[in-house]
Amino acid sequence: MRNQFCEKLNSFSSNSDFCFLTGDLGFNALEPLAKNMKKRFINVGVSEQNMLSISAAFARQNIECWAYSIAPFCYARAFEQIRNDISFHNLPVRIVGNGGGYGYGVMGPTHHSIEDYGTLCTLPNFCAFIPTFDEDVSPIIDRLRQHQGPTYLRLGVDEKPKDWIVPKYKKWRQITQGNGPTIISIGPITTTYLEKFNALEDLRPNMWVVSELPILDNLPKKLITQIKQSNKLIIIEEHVANGGIAQQISLLLIQKYNLAPKFVHSYATSHVFSKYGSQNYLRKLSKLDPENLIKIIRNLYK
Amino acid sequence: MANTVTSKQALSARQRLIKMHYDSRVGHIGGNLSVLDCLLVLIKEFRGNMNEIILSKGHSAGALYIALWNAKILRNSDLKTFHGEDTLLPGHPPTNCTNIISFGTGSLGHGLSLASGTALAFKLKNSKSHSYCVMSDGEWQEGSTWEALIFATHHKLNNLTIFVDHNNLQGFGSTNEIASMSPLWDKLKGFDIDILTIDGHNLKEIRDAAKERTDKPLLICMNTIKGKGVSFMENKMEWHYLPLDETNYNLAINELNK
Numbered sequence: 001m002r003n004q005f006c007e008k009l010n011s012f013s014s015n016s017d018f019c020f021l022t023g024d025l026g027f028n029a030l031e032p033l034a035k036n037m038k039k040r041f042i043n044v045g046v047s048e049q050n051m052l053s054i055s056a057a058f059a060r061q062n063i064e065c066w067a068y069s070i071a072p073f074c075y076a077r078a079f080e081q082i083r084n085d086i087s088f089h090n091l092p093v094r095i096v097g098n099g100g101g102y103g104y105g106v107m108g109p110t111h112h113s114i115e116d117y118g119t120l121c122t123l124p125n126f127c128a129f130i131p132t133f134d135e136d137v138s139p140i141i142d143r144l145r146q147h148q149g150p151t152y153l154r155l156g157v158d159e160k161p162k163d164w165i166v167p168k169y170k171k172w173r174q175i176t177q178g179n180g181p182t183i184i185s186i187g188p189i190t191t192t193y194l195e196k197f198n199a200l201e202d203l204r205p206n207m208w209v210v211s212e213l214p215i216l217d218n219l220p221k222k223l224i225t226q227i228k229q230s231n232k233l234i235i236i237e238e239h240v241a242n243g244g245i246a247q248q249i250s251l252l253l254i255q256k257y258n259l260a261p262k263f264v265h266s267y268a269t270s271h272v273f274s275k276y277g278s279q280n281y282l283r284k285l286s287k288l289d290p291e292n293l294i295k296i297i298r299n300l301y302k
Numbered sequence: 303m304a305n306t307v308t309s310k311q312a313l314s315a316r317q318r319l320i321k322m323h324y325d326s327r328v329g330h331i332g333g334n335l336s337v338l339d340c341l342l343v344l345i346k347e348f349r350g351n352m353n354e355i356i357l358s359k360g361h362s363a364g365a366l367y368i369a370l371w372n373a374k375i376l377r378n379s380d381l382k383t384f385h386g387e388d389t390l391l392p393g394h395p396p397t398n399c400t401n402i403i404s405f406g407t408g409s410l411g412h413g414l415s416l417a418s419g420t421a422l423a424f425k426l427k428n429s430k431s432h433s434y435c436v437m438s439d440g441e442w443q444e445g446s447t448w449e450a451l452i453f454a455t456h457h458k459l460n461n462l463t464i465f466v467d468h469n470n471l472q473g474f475g476s477t478n479e480i481a482s483m484s485p486l487w488d489k490l491k492g493f494d495i496d497i498l499t500i501d502g503h504n505l506k507e508i509r510d511a512a513k514e515r516t517d518k519p520l521l522i523c524m525n526t527i528k529g530k531g532v533s534f535m536e537n538k539m540e541w542h543y544l545p546l547d548e549t550n551y552n553l554a555i556n557e558l559n560k
Contacts, residue, residue: 040426042422044453045449045456047446047449049415049445050418050449050450050453053412053415053419053446053450054415054416054418054422054453055419056419057405057416057418057422057423058419058422058423060404060405060423061420061423061424061427063426063427080409081412084406084407084408084409085405085412085415085416088396089397
């Protein structure tokens with residue numbers, strides 16, 4: 001998604017009120033942007049706290065400011081700067097984290113960001129945007145730029161099958177259809193299930209993806225109908241359980257829809273493991289791999 | 303000059319600050335008295351031309367409010383609500399207490415980045431405006447402050463002036479006892495900045511320093527006295543926190559009236 005991100009930002013890089021900050025990251029991806037933006041592409045160095053406060057100051061001066069790092073670095077150390085300087089002032093700073101979830105796999109737990117959107121969405125006026133497919137990046141950036149307050153864009157790796165037709169971007173989209181359970185997923189981890197879920201002829205799920213947080217308003221009517229019909233809901237996210245979408249959605253289901261379907265939450269189970277490996281290895285340890293999800297689906301119907 | 307802070311105004315502001323803190327039973331008065339003169343001058347004389355003034359030591363909110371009152375931006379009726387219920391003026395300044403404060407502050411170590419970002423934004427927009435930051439000396443123990451200093455010097459932000467309220471005392475003792483960087487200025491000289499040392503209670507020296515321009519970021523070391531103007535408070539660490547009781551309030555006001 002980094003390439004799509006860079007390409008999209010390049011499309012408005014001639015805007016003299018647009019500045020891009022990086023915390024010394026983006027090698028082998030952001031060079032075209034740096035070349036086009038010249039002095040408005042600012043590498044602040046290894047100083048995330050400073051970068052986020054600088055972003056707030058830029059936004060206060062009506063500069064459209066994007067602050068980029070890898071996902072774990074862009075928000076965790078600088079949380080107070082994001083809270084006090086950006087969020088409390090409702091400044092439209094665009095924070096971008098590459099490699100959300102277990103994206104930096106075997107780089108180790110310091111490089112994972114599995115509490116990012118939950119944490120940021122606790123802050124006033126914050127919206128998080130999580131593309132599922134490469135094709136989502138451009139329309140999401142358009143949406144994100146319309147938001148008047150601070151935003152977080154979590155990038156990852158799209159693993160959709162070849163020739164998969166990506167539905168037009170919407171905040172909520174149904175991705176697969178069938179007679180199985182209802183599934184809600186978020187982010188590019190969704191693309192790792194497409195092939196196997198589609199092959200489930202008898203219990204192919206009605207799988208939805210959501211891409212904009214927090215989830216505070218109405219859920220799609222069709223989704224509610226499917227939850228009622230199946231009475232089985234699985235929520236999948238590469239994020240810890242606390243603060244994740246499952247908590248937001250289940251609260252809405254209870255408060256607003258008086259629904260309590262049979263419920264399974266598949267989430268990132270741990271920061272610290274006894275052994276480490278790739279993103280897919282860590283997903284498997286969290287039982288987020290497609291094979292385990294198939295088991296969960298089948299168990300729901302036993 | 304009508305727009306210049308006079309000694310008489312500075313004395314009146316000092317009295318009003320003490321009364322405001324007494325009425326609200328609020329402490330933090332020592333550090334307010336040490337930075338008051340600087341804020342009086344900056345707010346009244348240097349806030350025009352789209353200049354930004356960022357109070358990094360947000361616990362000196364009282365001095366900021368008094369400086370805004372002195373510049374006729376806040377009213378007596380506003381000050382009467384200080385630190386109370388339903389107030390616009392809490393113990394650390396929120397951005398919405400007046401439309402001329404760009405950033406609410408309170409956690410230390412944010413202001414220099416905000417002021418540096420503002421200064422670079424001015425340059426990118428070809429603005430001649432100037433960015434001022436008012437910091438404490440203890441605040442240099444925050445790592446983010448050094449990140450900001452590296453940034454400011456790297457970008458040669460000669461439209462940035464940093465006033466440091468060097469009163470030598472912090473929350474639980476003297477800066478030298480707690481986490482000494484003494485002499486701080488020697489450490490700062492290692493960066494590509496210009497440093498001026500002034501008497502932080504001399505209005506003319508503050509004014510001249512705020513007008514000074516070089517080709518680098520400029521740091522003003524203001525030698526100040528915590529609790530300045532009230533002898534029993536001066537250089538006493540406990541007045542970082544203590545509120546005034548009636549006896550001490552009367553003693554303070556009587557001394558200032560002499």
